[in-house]
Amino acid sequence: MNNALSDIKSSDVVSSDKSHVWHHLAQHKPMQTTDPMVIVEGKGLRVTDINGKEYLDALSGGVWTVNVGYGRESIAKAVHDQLLKMCYFVNSAGNIPGAQFAEKLIDKMPGMSRVYYSNSGSEANEKGFKLVRQLAALKNDGKKHKIIYRDRDYHGTTITALSATGQIQRRDQYGPFTPGFVEMPHCMAYRAVNGDHPDYGVQAARELERVILEQGPDTVGAVILESITAGGGVITPPEGYFETIQEICVKYGVLIHIDEVVCGMGRTGKWFGYQHYGVKPDIVTMAKGVASGYAAISTTVTTEDLFNEFLAEPSEKMQYFRDISTFGGCAGGPVAALENMRIIEQENLLDNARKMGDYLLDSLYELQEKYPVIGDVRGKGLFVGVEMVKDRKSKEPVSESLTAGVVADCLQQGVMIGRTNRSFTEHNNTLCLSPALICTKGDLDEIVGAIDNALAKVAI
Numbered sequence: 001m002n003n004a005l006s007d008i009k010s011s012d013v014v015s016s017d018k019s020h021v022w023h024h025l026a027q028h029k030p031m032q033t034t035d036p037m038v039i040v041e042g043k044g045l046r047v048t049d050i051n052g053k054e055y056l057d058a059l060s061g062g063v064w065t066v067n068v069g070y071g072r073e074s075i076a077k078a079v080h081d082q083l084l085k086m087c088y089f090v091n092s093a094g095n096i097p098g099a100q101f102a103e104k105l106i107d108k109m110p111g112m113s114r115v116y117y118s119n120s121g122s123e124a125n126e127k128g129f130k131l132v133r134q135l136a137a138l139k140n141d142g143k144k145h146k147i148i149y150r151d152r153d154y155h156g157t158t159i160t161a162l163s164a165t166g167q168i169q170r171r172d173q174y175g176p177f178t179p180g181f182v183e184m185p186h187c188m189a190y191r192a193v194n195g196d197h198p199d200y201g202v203q204a205a206r207e208l209e210r211v212i213l214e215q216g217p218d219t220v221g222a223v224i225l226e227s228i229t230a231g232g233g234v235i236t237p238p239e240g241y242f243e244t245i246q247e248i249c250v251k252y253g254v255l256i257h258i259d260e261v262v263c264g265m266g267r268t269g270k271w272f273g274y275q276h277y278g279v280k281p282d283i284v285t286m287a288k289g290v291a292s293g294y295a296a297i298s299t300t301v302t303t304e305d306l307f308n309e310f311l312a313e314p315s316e317k318m319q320y321f322r323d324i325s326t327f328g329g330c331a332g333g334p335v336a337a338l339e340n341m342r343i344i345e346q347e348n349l350l351d352n353a354r355k356m357g358d359y360l361l362d363s364l365y366e367l368q369e370k371y372p373v374i375g376d377v378r379g380k381g382l383f384v385g386v387e388m389v390k391d392r393k394s395k396e397p398v399s400e401s402l403t404a405g406v407v408a409d410c411l412q413q414g415v416m417i418g419r420t421n422r423s424f425t426e427h428n429n430t431l432c433l434s435p436a437l438i439c440t441k442g443d444l445d446e447i448v449g450a451i452d453n454a455l456a457k458v459a460i
């Protein structure tokens with residue numbers, strides 16, 4: 001522990017935390033009799049809590065964020081130097097790392113052209129929704145304003161991002177929601193009636209066409225999709241899915257908004273998840289791994305065609321994108337993102353994510369042979385889900401408490417894994433893994449070993 005931390009009394013920190021911090025996604029009642037976890041240090045894939053216990057973090061900061069691992073001095077130094085030189089100025093002006101990162105980012109995203117900065121995944125998605133709404137207002141009296149989203153996808157925590165979210169428990173008690181958002185079914189082969197049909201991907205995508213026709217094509221402006229659904233259970237799209245989505249969107253003049261908040265920046269073994277599937281988006285949003293959590297940054301990236309729709313004459317006072325994000329002007333975000341990207345390139349982390357991802361999947365398939373409770377293993381790169389069922393034939397999900405028991409047992413063994421959490425009424429039954437892109441076979445053996453031990457206890 002460094003000097004500054006060693007001067008801090010851990011009991012004081014715990015007491016201040018218990019008295020005053022309202023934690024995210026947390027039930028506080030149990031914390032009245034137990035202490036909260038306080039993380040004080042991180043290096044590589046390992047974090048240490050305030051009591052000195054070390055954990056292997058198989059989730060990159062709990063929510064698939066710290067892609068290049070903890071303790072990166074070069075990112076800290078880049079941010080330090082930039083903040084001393086110029087910390088902030090509203091993004092109606094430019095800054096040096098903002099311009100440089102935008103160019104580097106676009107270089108990784110053929111077909112895309114413009115980068116709009118903000119500071120969370122929810123906010124980046126909101127920008128996308130506002131672009132669609134304003135475009136509808138500019139082009140056809142607001143008629144083509146509806147946005148279609150998918151069952152099981154999550155797009156953020158604000159009321160409008162929740163309006164576009166297909167997870168019933170995440171939405172519950174937070175309505176009424178923003179009008180104009182319409183749900184379509186998910187594309188999860190494992191839980192589809194005809195999921196093993198060779199044409200399932202095409203059929204699942206045709207649901208988009210059905211919904212567009214139901215709503216009226218002249219009312220639908222966009223569809224938002226996670227390239228691989230994250231918190232909804234790590235759902236990889238079936239073959240033919242995105243190609244058909246693209247075809248339908250071209251046919252009906254519907255924009256494609258891909259949410260890369262989780263999959264972006266190398267998580268799946270390519271820069272972006274959608275790049276596995278040959279789809280050409282109009283809007284791409286990203287956050288979490290963009291600067292691996294070293295600074296808060298998100299971006300909404302668009303094509304030049306979409307940008308050009310907002311290029312009105314200066315005399316047209318209401319026809320440009322009249323949006324702002326105060327902290328979109330923090331220069332620490334793009335400078336951290338630049339260094340993060342340099343690390344991913346220099347250390348060949350996309351390659352590592354692909355190789356280690358395959359190794360992780362193979363290890364989990366082996367575990368699946370040992371434990372009937374593992375119904376499905378799926379994922380891409382270092383982004384993997386393990387769905388647990390009471391019975392493989394009926395696919396009846398295990399209880400949320402059983403999944404939570406596996407996670408808690410791994411934590412006791414010193415390995416942090418995740419799970420779908422209060423998202424669905426019945427399907428909070430998927431374990432989630434997203435270790436940093438620097439992980440080794442040894443790290444993955446430790447993670448899978450902990451799950452093996454936990455399953456041996458709770459899921460015979």
Ligand SMILES: Cc1ncc(COP(=O)(O)O)c(C=O)c1O
Nearest residue numbers: 120121122154155156230261287
């Ligand atoms: C796919 C996806 N989109 C958007 C968000 C929202 O991001 P944020 O929490 O930064 O607002 C999340 C967060 O988990 C996410 O998983």
